[in-house]
Amino acid sequence: MSTQITETETETETESTHQKRRLAEKHARADMRERAKADLSEAEESVKIKVFRYDPEVEGKKDPRFDTFRVPFTKGMTILDALIYARDHFDSSLTFRHSCRQAICGSDALFVNGRQRLGCKTQMSDLEWPVRIEPLPHAEVVKDLVVDMEHFYDQMESVEPFFQTNEIPSGELEEQRQTRENREKVKMSTRCIWCAACMSSCNIAAGDNEYLGPAAINKAYRFAMDEREGEEMKEHRLNIIEQEHGVWRCQTQFSCTVVCPKDIPLTEHIQELKREAVKSNLKFW
Amino acid sequence: MADYYSSFEPKGTRWLFQRLTAAFLVVVLAYHFMLLHFVNHAADITFAGTQVRMSQLGYFLTMVLFLIAGTFHGVNGVYNALVNQGLEGTPKTAVKWLLIVASVALIAQGIRVAIAMTNLI
Amino acid sequence: MSQSYDRGLIEDFGRWTEFSAGMWAWIFHKFTGWVLIGYLFTHIAVLSTATVDGATYTQTLQGLESLLVVRFLEVGLLAVAVFHILNGVRLLFVDLGIGLESQDKAFYAALIVSAAITVASIPTFLMGAF
Amino acid sequence: MTLHEHDVIVVGAGGAGLRAAIAAHEEGSDVAMVTKLHPVRSHTGAAEGGINAALRDGDDWELHAYDTMKGSDYLGDAPAIETLAQDSPEEVIQLEHWGMPFSREEDGRVSQRPFGGLSFPRTTYAGAETGHHLLHTMYEQVVKRGIKVYDEFYVSRLAVTDHDDPEERSCHGCVAYDIKSGEIVGFRATDGVILATGGDGQVYDHTTNAVANTGDGPAMAYRAGVPVEDMEFVQFHPTTLPSTGVLISEGVRGEGGILYNREGERFMFEYGYANNAGELASRDVVARAELTEVNEGRGINDEYVYLDMRHLGEERIVDRLENIIHLAEDFEGVDPLVEPMPVKPGQHYHMGGIETDENGETCIEGLYAAGECACASVHGSNRLGGNALPELIVLGARAGRHAAGTDLGEAGVPTGPSAKSEDETDLDTPVQPGALDVDDSDVAADGALVEPIDVVEHAVEAERERVRQLLERDGTNHAEIREDLQKAMTENVNVFRNEDGLKRALEVIRECRERYQDVAVSDPSRTFNTDLIHTIETRNLIDVAETITLGALARNEFRGAHWRQEYQERRDDEWLKHTMIAWNDGSPDLYYKPVILEGENKEYEPKVRSY
Numbered sequence A: 001m002s003t004q005i006t007e008t009e010t011e012t013e014t015e016s017t018h019q020k021r022r023l024a025e026k027h028a029r030a031d032m033r034e035r036a037k038a039d040l041s042e043a044e045e046s047v048k049i050k051v052f053r054y055d056p057e058v059e060g061k062k063d064p065r066f067d068t069f070r071v072p073f074t075k076g077m078t079i080l081d082a083l084i085y086a087r088d089h090f091d092s093s094l095t096f097r098h099s100c101r102q103a104i105c106g107s108d109a110l111f112v113n114g115r116q117r118l119g120c121k122t123q124m125s126d127l128e129w130p131v132r133i134e135p136l137p138h139a140e141v142v143k144d145l146v147v148d149m150e151h152f153y154d155q156m157e158s159v160e161p162f163f164q165t166n167e168i169p170s171g172e173l174e175e176q177r178q179t180r181e182n183r184e185k186v187k188m189s190t191r192c193i194w195c196a197a198c199m200s201s202c203n204i205a206a207g208d209n210e211y212l213g214p215a216a217i218n219k220a221y222r223f224a225m226d227e228r229e230g231e232e233m234k235e236h237r238l239n240i241i242e243q244e245h246g247v248w249r250c251q252t253q254f255s256c257t258v259v260c261p262k263d264i265p266l267t268e269h270i271q272e273l274k275r276e277a278v279k280s281n282l283k284f285w
Numbered sequence B: 001m002a003d004y005y006s007s008f009e010p011k012g013t014r015w016l017f018q019r020l021t022a023a024f025l026v027v028v029l030a031y032h033f034m035l036l037h038f039v040n041h042a043a044d045i046t047f048a049g050t051q052v053r054m055s056q057l058g059y060f061l062t063m064v065l066f067l068i069a070g071t072f073h074g075v076n077g078v079y080n081a082l083v084n085q086g087l088e089g090t091p092k093t094a095v096k097w098l099l100i101v102a103s104v105a106l107i108a109q110g111i112r113v114a115i116a117m118t119n120l121i
Numbered sequence C: 001m002s003q004s005y006d007r008g009l010i011e012d013f014g015r016w017t018e019f020s021a022g023m024w025a026w027i028f029h030k031f032t033g034w035v036l037i038g039y040l041f042t043h044i045a046v047l048s049t050a051t052v053d054g055a056t057y058t059q060t061l062q063g064l065e066s067l068l069v070v071r072f073l074e075v076g077l078l079a080v081a082v083f084h085i086l087n088g089v090r091l092l093f094v095d096l097g098i099g100l101e102s103q104d105k106a107f108y109a110a111l112i113v114s115a116a117i118t119v120a121s122i123p124t125f126l127m128g129a130f
Numbered sequence D: 001m002t003l004h005e006h007d008v009i010v011v012g013a014g015g016a017g018l019r020a021a022i023a024a025h026e027e028g029s030d031v032a033m034v035t036k037l038h039p040v041r042s043h044t045g046a047a048e049g050g051i052n053a054a055l056r057d058g059d060d061w062e063l064h065a066y067d068t069m070k071g072s073d074y075l076g077d078a079p080a081i082e083t084l085a086q087d088s089p090e091e092v093i094q095l096e097h098w099g100m101p102f103s104r105e106e107d108g109r110v111s112q113r114p115f116g117g118l119s120f121p122r123t124t125y126a127g128a129e130t131g132h133h134l135l136h137t138m139y140e141q142v143v144k145r146g147i148k149v150y151d152e153f154y155v156s157r158l159a160v161t162d163h164d165d166p167e168e169r170s171c172h173g174c175v176a177y178d179i180k181s182g183e184i185v186g187f188r189a190t191d192g193v194i195l196a197t198g199g200d201g202q203v204y205d206h207t208t209n210a211v212a213n214t215g216d217g218p219a220m221a222y223r224a225g226v227p228v229e230d231m232e233f234v235q236f237h238p239t240t241l242p243s244t245g246v247l248i249s250e251g252v253r254g255e256g257g258i259l260y261n262r263e264g265e266r267f268m269f270e271y272g273y274a275n276n277a278g279e280l281a282s283r284d285v286v287a288r289a290e291l292t293e294v295n296e297g298r299g300i301n302d303e304y305v306y307l308d309m310r311h312l313g314e315e316r317i318v319d320r321l322e323n324i325i326h327l328a329e330d331f332e333g334v335d336p337l338v339e340p341m342p343v344k345p346g347q348h349y350h351m352g353g354i355e356t357d358e359n360g361e362t363c364i365e366g367l368y369a370a371g372e373c374a375c376a377s378v379h380g381s382n383r384l385g386g387n388a389l390p391e392l393i394v395l396g397a398r399a400g401r402h403a404a405g406t407d408l409g410e411a412g413v414p415t416g417p418s419a420k421s422e423d424e425t426d427l428d429t430p431v432q433p434g435a436l437d438v439d440d441s442d443v444a445a446d447g448a449l450v451e452p453i454d455v456v457e458h459a460v461e462a463e464r465e466r467v468r469q470l471l472e473r474d475g476t477n478h479a480e481i482r483e484d485l486q487k488a489m490t491e492n493v494n495v496f497r498n499e500d501g502l503k504r505a506l507e508v509i510r511e512c513r514e515r516y517q518d519v520a521v522s523d524p525s526r527t528f529n530t531d532l533i534h535t536i537e538t539r540n541l542i543d544v545a546e547t548i549t550l551g552a553l554a555r556n557e558f559r560g561a562h563w564r565q566e567y568q569e570r571r572d573d574e575w576l577k578h579t580m581i582a583w584n585d586g587s588p589d590l591y592y593k594p595v596i597l598e599g600e601n602k603e604y605e606p607k608v609r610s611y
């Protein structure tokens, strides 16, 4: 890591590799869809979903079970569409969070066929059928697909997730300047929609409940790397993420990065913070 | 949030050392394996051969460093692994000291052995 | 307050079939690391015979080497060490933030190369054991 | 009975709610937010394009106000519009100082871009996810200030006194259903309740709005006695993806994206829909142009047209509009770098809403509204792109301050039935609108309940009873009713409207209301009972849909987003007035109030809107 400029270069590089990855994934999906279509012409056009059910108050649901619903398949159908269909047509007590339907509210991270995914952003045709839908692992289930998010929110809010600076310009209507490079640098990290998919996928977070987790560390990164906050604040931020259950806990398992629906390079951000922390600690010697 | 403000915690330092020793170990371990399994077959090792090698100061020092680095790396790795699995409080302190004692013993014994292998004394 | 359902650890580890590359790498690295540190302690213990006298040392070593199990264990040790080294190098790159995009491929490569080296070295290790 | 007490209660935690809470907190109030979604899940996060603010040399607030008035088709109230234009720059800079990651110019200042209907490129943006950043930045400030947030609490009723004249009523709090535990709790607000519940796009079946945008605020306020204003003005966004309603930002056209029909013609110019502005004409113009293309057989699959941005080049697209690539791929399976995107109009924004003045206050004392659920009115009959986000922060902040007791001066916009200038006398409705029986009101109708705490307790009791009934009885599921309602609205109260259709819609709405009487919740659980929540929401949708349709039937002209087949002309002589509907204890009263074109320094002269 030398100067700012090279930093951004790496940043854009990863960006375009992201794009490449997405492209590759897209081609794979296209193939898969073709195959799915071929399968479909034989089978009746419906898809089975197996949904995790649990309700602490309802007889018969106190012990978790899986319910199977058969929903008509339509082109472009997402996991969320299938769930809504099942709820509105078969069982109105089927419970899951959702709102925006466009991968921005972060409500519907689910464990679908063994991987954390956003229901609204996952095409049915990209998955193996029948599709198994469960609540996020490593979180307590409140009911059906709804998990308790409190712990995740606590972790997010424990890293002082708000802008702090002493350098607000005094002039009227004057903004703080920020270079384009710096904005680029924090750009990916600002995209987090608090869906908790990453946290759920991380084995370390599962083992150590106090581990800040990838999303919260990413949030800290978003501010630590924002030049508008100033050097002093950066020190402070590094102290926060260096705590006992902070960055050092990360074992670079990458599953967070793999599942993040917003393509945030989480592991990379965590690693960069580790290096920054080591660098700033070295100064004390 | 008070606990964030504890000043310097050597976690980052151990992390760094784990990496530095790893980088060192890559080279030395590879060399060690080559030398004692491929160049000289383990089965053919004799005290005499060992003594010849160990009596070269450079080799001797490398092996001692190898031992220290390996011990730190391995023991620190084990400690981290346990801590990551949620080891806390008194057991954590106990394990920490146990590991430190074991490491010191290992290194001490290792150096004793190494010296015995030389003809320096 | 309503109660909630904790699926517990068993459920988590019951999912091993769904682990991704990075998780496997982590598990293998752990396992190999523990084997190596275990070996280091044993190794020093064995070598300690040198403090008795040269002959005991030579005898012990050659005695051990004449056991077939030991030869096989050595192959295992090599496998473990090679994987730990290769994946260790992978991790070092990850720490430096280099090539993060290919980390999964690097893991597979580490597996394959370890296997190859291990197989290739079997003759050397087993030489004269029979 | 659980009762929480705070100075100010903000219902809803989208952009407007968050801003209001921060403002009230800064004035020293003990403020709490009550929201059915966690704040970061609010639909403000979906806004893509940007925030209008006159920040740069060559631009000033008066130009912004002028553009807004023109865009509103002269149905906006000048005091509100001017407040918006004046306060917006300061509010945007405030966001910057809170760390919002705006896109930047070479010199490090925040970037601005051109947007439809604006005479100056004053749309400040943060990539193509401005709303997401705005929402998160403000939530961060709420965390910083330690403002109490009751998230996943569904507010289902306001605690309003029961005076006969709505203008004498006061609001003392609200009732909420704790979604996780199923408990019904009271919230007592000593200084005021601010409704910021956002849009109501779920009235339609094709919308860019979230599933949670069900118009709860307008419906609750309406039933409590606050008139709703200009409900017929619903904006349809010209570029939404056909299968999901996901929005493709106006930014695409701002950056130079082009609309084509099936023949490959650039129809905005070729057919003279907007000879000057072309693709950048205001939304209603573009939406109608697209539908006309489709209706005349020049659409693709008889459903949509193409939006093409390939000529902008990959680099520029990735730089400025990267998220559009992902949206088109994930939700429509189209790679916009390779092929044009299919787009069609979808419900997007509701100009109408709870009647407020420019301080966010309604005619009921202690009841405020801000954001999309309110109507101040800054957008009149048509909102310009990039004007809703400034509305959230400007009017949100003002409502917050006012509720906290700050003197903002006398409001220029009059509110309440007393502002009535004329009654609608001969509206011919096929069915009786409003409540089936007079009991359906949300205020107690049995005498002088005025003690604040009694009012709240009474409301809690009433709500408990309602929920108990819904849970205990057997009956139909709300989902069918909701679906029929949405279909009828999309079919008849869309971009194109005519008398027959509107009347048919009113009949369906009435029928839905009747069926709703037998509605029941089949999930017996108290834990996270979304079935119950959706059922309550459906009732709100019915009320909102009815007001939209009534307004549309009354307004015999074409203005802004409201187009009538029989009257394809703007008629300023008769219609420079707001359509108001008051619940009137169950038998809705439709009346009018004049538009205020008198600004601070000038009078806005209605001109022909041409782009």
Ligand SMILES: Cc1cc2nc3c(=O)[nH]c(=O)nc-3n(C[C@H](O)[C@H](O)[C@H](O)COP(=O)(O)OP(=O)(O)OC[C@H]3O[C@@H](n4cnc5c(N)ncnc54)[C@H](O)[C@@H]3O)c2cc1C
Residues within 6 Å of the ligand: D011, D012, D013, D014, D015, D016, D017, D034, D035, D036, D037, D038, D039, D041, D042, D043, D044, D045, D046, D047, D048, D049, D050, D051, D052, D130, D131, D153, D154, D155, D156, D196, D197, D198, D199, D208, D209, D210, D212, D213, D216, D217, D247, D348, D349, D370, D371, D372, D373, D385, D386, D387, D388, D389, D390, D392
């Ligand atoms: C896709 C899209 C793109 C847009 N792009 C732009 C743009 O580029 N520029 C622009 O200026 N505008 C844009 N808009 C418009 C603008 O985003 C919205 O008008 C605005 O975000 C509404 O904000 P709000 O705070 O009023 O409501 P929301 O953000 O919708 O928040 C509503 C809040 O109320 C809560 N709530 C609702 N009902 C209840 C209840 N019963 N009890 C408790 N809480 C409740 C919800 O939980 C939520 O927190 C866009 C809109 C959409 C849909």
Ligand code: HEM
Residues within 6 Å of the ligand: A251, A252, B018, B019, B022, B023, B025, B026, B027, B029, B030, B070, B071, B073, B074, B075, B076, B077, B078, B080, B081, C029, C030, C031, C032, C033, C034, C036, C037, C038, C040, C084, C085, C086, C087, C088, C089, C091, C092
């Ligand atoms: C030869 C080159 C070696 C390299 C490159 C290497 C690399 C690494 C790295 C990078 C880690 C840290 C993993 C992490 O914390 O995420 C690690 C862990 C570890 N290493 Fe090594 N190592 C090497 C040799 C050794 C040797 C010789 C031993 C035994 C003495 C050893 C024992 C361990 C142990 C026990 C761990 C901890 C494993 C765990 O996380 O549970 N390593 N190694």
Ligand code: SF4
Residues within 6 Å of the ligand: A191, A192, A193, A194, A195, A196, A197, A198, A199, A214, A215, A218, A259, A260, A261, A262, A263, A264, A266
């Ligand atoms: S970092 Fe990604 S996966 Fe994690 S919460 Fe944010 S958006 Fe979700």
Ligand code: F3S
Residues within 6 Å of the ligand: A201, A202, A203, A204, A205, A213, A214, A249, A250, A251, A252, A253, A254, A255, A256, A257, A266, A267, A270
């Ligand atoms: S999965 Fe966990 S271990 Fe680190 S790289 Fe991601 S936080």
Ligand code: FES
Residues within 6 Å of the ligand: A098, A099, A100, A101, A102, A103, A104, A105, A106, A107, A108, A109, A118, A119, A120, A121
């Ligand atoms: S519904 Fe909002 S993220 Fe999926």
